[in-house]
Amino acid sequence: MTATPFPVSEIVAARRPHRKDAARNYDALLDAAREAFTEHGADASLEDIARRAGVGIGTLYRNFPTRRDLFETVYADEVAALCGAALELADREPWEALTAWLGRFAGYMVTKRAVREALNGESDIFQTCRESMYAAGGPLLERAQRVGAARTDMDFGDLLRLVAGITATNFEDAAQRDRVLSIALDGVRTGR
């Protein structure tokens, strides 16, 4: 849906049908799937997704012949949006831009977890997504490192896992999540 200059965005576009009604259904299925994954994780029922989207189960299967196709596309769509977000942060302060992007990244972790679980890491789409993610977010960390705001004995992959893990956890409330995330980022930050 969200168009970005990153390769991952083509994955979603390539599948999208041309006819008007078909495209609408396609979008509705993607939205419904994202919602269902957030709610039920990898076990979300395909028939439930079709129901949410207001289409027949047959339509779901025509657009996404296998469960894997659907999961991959939802995932790619999320990653594409996240990549787009990184571009809009180019003019902010390095450290602030980095943490703002990580905040957005955190929001996408729920879906990502479900997808990873379902696909069991056995998909080459992860490679493409990883590349796009690194291309989008990597520069934010490098910028912060260059101005001495972030420690240099870590790479972007380390940072993503750190934030990913923490945001995937259930907290008592939003305040605790922010507190814990900020403690972890104190481990990343240098100078103050």
Next chain:
Amino acid sequence: MTATPFPVSEIVAARRPHRKDAARNYDALLDAAREAFTEHGADASLEDIARRAGVGIGTLYRNFPTRRDLFETVYADEVAALCGAALELADREPWEALTAWLGRFAGYMVTKRAVREALNGESDIFQTCRESMYAAGGPLLERAQRVGAARTDMDFGDLLRLVAGITATNFEDAAQRDRVLSIALDGVRTGR
């Protein structure tokens, strides 16, 4: 199984049957269930668990009438073992004792995740487990805080979530996991 002075250990003991063969089956089921949860997460099939344990499905249901009963008991058993581990660290250096225990804690997170997912947080056993965990691990953090090794603007709950989140993530290799965990703990540590 593992006997500790913590209330949570009674949950497992209370269920354990008295007759010899029944007790053996009970233990085998618990082991098989822990293994299955580690491997397949919350979706582990009960029939598969019975098969692994070498007992009939009927035996599983007699011991654990509902899926919830089985999950709760496995979880309680893990927590009891973890509580026991904390007691054995009383004579170590404060910071070292804390990190050693957190390392052990990390090992139990896989099962814990599966159980939490299955029970959807809707069980009062979590309350009991939380209390036992805090009673066991809390003093380790307080000790480290008292000698100035750990920051004081956080509590034990924050620390558990921090470690729990990170260890629940998939890393490229063990080295990366340790690196990330150590970065996060740098955020906790004070004075060097």
Next chain:
DNA sequence: ATTGAAGCGGAGGTGCGCCTCCGCTAGAGT
């Protein structure tokens, strides 16, 4: 050794999600 009851196991009924298939609908080109 006897016996009763506690425990065992797995066949089979039930329900649910997966996926296919095909008669019907509606968009797009002329």
Next chain:
DNA sequence: ACTCTAGCGGAGGCGCACCTCCGCTTCAAT
């Protein structure tokens, strides 16, 4: 307006996991 084809929907077959039920086995108390 007409047509023809891409697209639609959902009934229904299939398989798997859940759970019950009951005849058989094993323990342990006397």
